[in-house]
Amino acid sequence: MDDFWTSLVQALRLIVSGDPILRGIILLSLQVSGGALAITVALGIPIGAVLGLRRVFGRGLITALLYTGMGLPPVVVGLAVYMLLSRSGPMGSLHWLFTPSAMIFAQTIIAFPLVAGLTMTAVRSVDPDLRLQARALGATSIQEAWAVLREARLGVVAAIVAAFGAVISEVGAVMLVGGNIAGKTRVLTTAIMLETRQGEFELALALGVILLALSFAANLAMLSLQGRSRE
Amino acid sequence: MSENTYEVRDLRRDYVGRTVLSLPSLTVREGERLALVGPSGAGKSTLLRLLNFLEPPTAGSIRFRGQEVPIGMAPIELRRQVTTVFQRPVLLDADVTTNVCYGLRLRGLRRDAQVRVLLERVGLGPLMRSPARRLSAGEMQRVALARALLVEPRVLLLDEPTANLDPYNVGLIEEIVGEHCRQHGTTVILVTHNIFQAKRLAERTGLMLSGEIVELGVTKDFFESPRDPRTAAFLRGDIVG
Numbered sequence: 001m002d003d004f005w006t007s008l009v010q011a012l013r014l015i016v017s018g019d020p021i022l023r024g025i026i027l028l029s030l031q032v033s034g035g036a037l038a039i040t041v042a043l044g045i046p047i048g049a050v051l052g053l054r055r056v057f058g059r060g061l062i063t064a065l066l067y068t069g070m071g072l073p074p075v076v077v078g079l080a081v082y083m084l085l086s087r088s089g090p091m092g093s094l095h096w097l098f099t100p101s102a103m104i105f106a107q108t109i110i111a112f113p114l115v116a117g118l119t120m121t122a123v124r125s126v127d128p129d130l131r132l133q134a135r136a137l138g139a140t141s142i143q144e145a146w147a148v149l150r151e152a153r154l155g156v157v158a159a160i161v162a163a164f165g166a167v168i169s170e171v172g173a174v175m176l177v178g179g180n181i182a183g184k185t186r187v188l189t190t191a192i193m194l195e196t197r198q199g200e201f202e203l204a205l206a207l208g209v210i211l212l213a214l215s216f217a218a219n220l221a222m223l224s225l226q227g228r229s230r231e
Numbered sequence: 232m233s234e235n236t237y238e239v240r241d242l243r244r245d246y247v248g249r250t251v252l253s254l255p256s257l258t259v260r261e262g263e264r265l266a267l268v269g270p271s272g273a274g275k276s277t278l279l280r281l282l283n284f285l286e287p288p289t290a291g292s293i294r295f296r297g298q299e300v301p302i303g304m305a306p307i308e309l310r311r312q313v314t315t316v317f318q319r320p321v322l323l324d325a326d327v328t329t330n331v332c333y334g335l336r337l338r339g340l341r342r343d344a345q346v347r348v349l350l351e352r353v354g355l356g357p358l359m360r361s362p363a364r365r366l367s368a369g370e371m372q373r374v375a376l377a378r379a380l381l382v383e384p385r386v387l388l389l390d391e392p393t394a395n396l397d398p399y400n401v402g403l404i405e406e407i408v409g410e411h412c413r414q415h416g417t418t419v420i421l422v423t424h425n426i427f428q429a430k431r432l433a434e435r436t437g438l439m440l441s442g443e444i445v446e447l448g449v450t451k452d453f454f455e456s457p458r459d460p461r462t463a464a465f466l467r468g469d470i471v472g
Contacts, residue, residue, distance in 0.1 A: 133321040136283050137334040138311035138382065151324055 007205030011213075014206055021183075026210065029187040032100055032178075033168045036107030040163055044115030045156060049149050051116070052123025053131075066120065069113025074106075075172030081106040082176050098179040103187070106173035111163035118162060122155020123148055157226040161219050168215050188214075235294070236261050236386055236418040237282060242291035244277050244442075252277045252442045254291070261296075262416040266433030266450070268426055270471065274442035275422040279388045282420065283315045296385065311338065314384040318391035320375035322363040327355055330363045330374050334382035346381065353377045353407060369400030376404055380411050387412065389421040393428065405432060426466065430454055438462045440471060 014022050051062060083089050085097040085105075096102040126148050134147045149156070171189035178185035180194060188211045195204035237259040244252040252274040259265055267275050280286050281293065284305035293300045295309060314334065322330050332346060350356050353373040358366065363374055372392060379387060389408070393401040409432060412419050423429055429436045430450060437447035438461065446459040457463045465471045 127321055129317070129319065129321045130323075132280075132285060133317065134333075134337075135285055135310075136313075136315040136317070136388075137337060137378065138307070138314065139337050140307055143337050147323070 003201065003205065007202050008209055010202050011206035011209040015210065022207075022210075024183060025186055025188055025191050025207075026214070028100065028185070029168065029189075029211075030214070032103045032174065032187055033107060033164065035100075035104040036111055036167050037160070037164050039104070039108045040111040040115045041160060044112050044159075044163075045119050045149075048116040048119025048156075048159070049123050049145060052120040052152075053145055053148060063117075063120070066113045066117035070117055072110060072113065073172065074110055074170040075176065077106050077109050078173030078176030081109065081173065085177065097177060098181060098185060100178070100185060102177040103174045103185060106177045107167040107170065110170060110173060111167050114163040114166060115159045118159030119152070119156050122152035122159065125155065126151045154226055157222055161222050164218055164222070165215060168218070169211070234261055235259065236263070236296055238294040240292045240294075242281065242293065243289045244274075244281060244286075245289040250289075250442060252281070254278070254444060257444065257447075259418060259420065262412075262418055263435065264412065264419040264421070264433045266421045266423060266429035266436045267439050267444070268423060268429050268436060269439035269465070271424075273439040275439050276390050277442075278439070279315060279390050279420065279422055282386070283313050283388055284310045285315075311382070312385040313388065314379045314382060314386075315388040315390055316372075316375050316379050316392045318394050320371045322371060322374060324364060325362070326360050327363050327366070327374055328359045331355075331377045331381060334378055338382065342381065349377050349381055354403065369396050369403075372396060372400065372404065373407075376407060380407070383415060384417060386418045386420070389419065389423075391423055392421075394424065401428070408432065426454070438465055440465075 050056065051059060051066075056062070081102060082097065084091045085094065085102050086092055087097075094101075096105065130151060131144050131148060134144045139147060169189065171193055174180075174185070174187055175190050175193065178187070178190065180186050180190040186194075188207055192204045192207045192211070195201075195207065235258050237257065239254055239257040242252065242254040242257070243250060267278070269275055281288050284293075284300065287303050292302075295305075296312070298309065300309065323333060327350070328346065331350060332341075335342060335346075347356070347359075350359050353376060355370065355373055355377065358370065363371065366374065376392065387408070392408075393404050396404070405428065408419065411417065419432070421429065421432055433450050435447060436450045436453040437444045438453075438459070439445070440461060446453065446457060446462045448458070453462065454466065457466060461471045
């Protein structure tokens with residue numbers, strides 16, 4: 001327990017001191033996970049909505065794939081992305097390996113099934129008569145889809161929260177494709193791993209507290225958004 | 232402009248190979264109030280969905296206000312002249328005013344003064360900021376009715392709008408529909424199990440059985456001297472089908 005409080009104090013001290021290395025790590029963590037989340041939201045919400053609204057060919061198979069994807073081990077994603085981006089891989093010409101772009105790419109793959117799958121489920125759970133009612137009131141197909149998506153907003157926000165939680169806290173994929181290079185690809189999770197290996201438990205725990213606080217703040221912001229939209 | 236709102240010819244609707252509606256012809260005049268009665272599964276709601284262009288017919292044609300409606304999806308400007316109030320009001324997860332204004336918003340319109348007047352008229356003035364889904368069944372149906380009337384449709388389709396409502400709400404809804412339609416010349420097609428409601432609201436009434444209209448006539452004649460024995464049996468409360 002003493003260790004925990006010491007770490008908490010150290011975490012606060014680190015934050016207050018404005019340590020430039022720590023600031024860089026926090027910023028990169030937010031940049032990578034935020035970037036991955038932005039891409040995932042832009043792709044996953046429309047795709048999830050279409051899957052929830054329309055009877056597309058192979059919907060059962062797509063659903064099974066998305067649900068499986070929700071439990072993808074990050075380290076396996078990291079390995080696959082590593083092989084894709086390595087010099088001999090099909091995307092090697094991009095020269096993304098050991099850069100933040102590779103980390104965003106890997107985290108997008110982790111987050112996408114969560115956002116698309118949970119959006120699809122949320123859309124499917126909306127009263128099917130709502131679409132008929134919207135159409136009867138003169139909605140175009142886009143307005144009809146928007147009405148359904150709006151009704152499913154609580155589920156969609158939950159999907160975004162779940163995806164953010166998954167990417168900000170994962171370590172396997174970013175470690176493999178980013179390489180934990182100081183000042184270049186080191187994020188909070190990989191830094192925690194490094195400090196733990198070096199026996200710097202207090203510092204590792206302090207970084208863990210910062211990670212938790214960031215995650216908590218982001219979730220709180222999204223949940224308050226959810227609450228406001230409910231009013 | 233045509234004097235008829237609808238001219239229906241050889242209309243048919245099949246579901247999974249089974250014909251649920253078969254209508255050789257039906258004409259509804261502008262501003263007319265028509266009621267369709269009949270047992271459940273007679274095809275009444277299917278007919279309303281076709282007349283609201285919510286689904287395409289399997290065969291046949293519909294002329295709407297003199298214009299032939301293409302098979303498939305009707306043009307939006309045509310669809311927006313018709314609206315339906317369903318038996319179960321489906322409301323948005325929002326307040327009463329947002330729900331009532333939904334149809335207007337779809338058209339990019341605002342009519343704030345009219346909204347307030349209409350909300351008062353349907354007895355929802357004090358509830359305008361209340362969450363619509365927390366209202367009673369009667370209040371929710373009045374929200375749905377106000378939402379439909381606010382877009383000033385040429386045709387108002389009512390699909391069992393007062394089923395399961397208390398007499399106060401039934402009376403209020405009938406009064407508002409009657410008043411609005413007289414003022415605006417709206418064509419009304421009412422589907423109901425309640426033959427007394429048909430008697431009160433409609434100028435013409437028809438009986439639907441197994442997807443067909445077996446008798447259609449002036450309401451007074453329909454109830455007082457039905458031509459078809461099945462109509463007489465239905466009005467007596469016998470099982471017909």
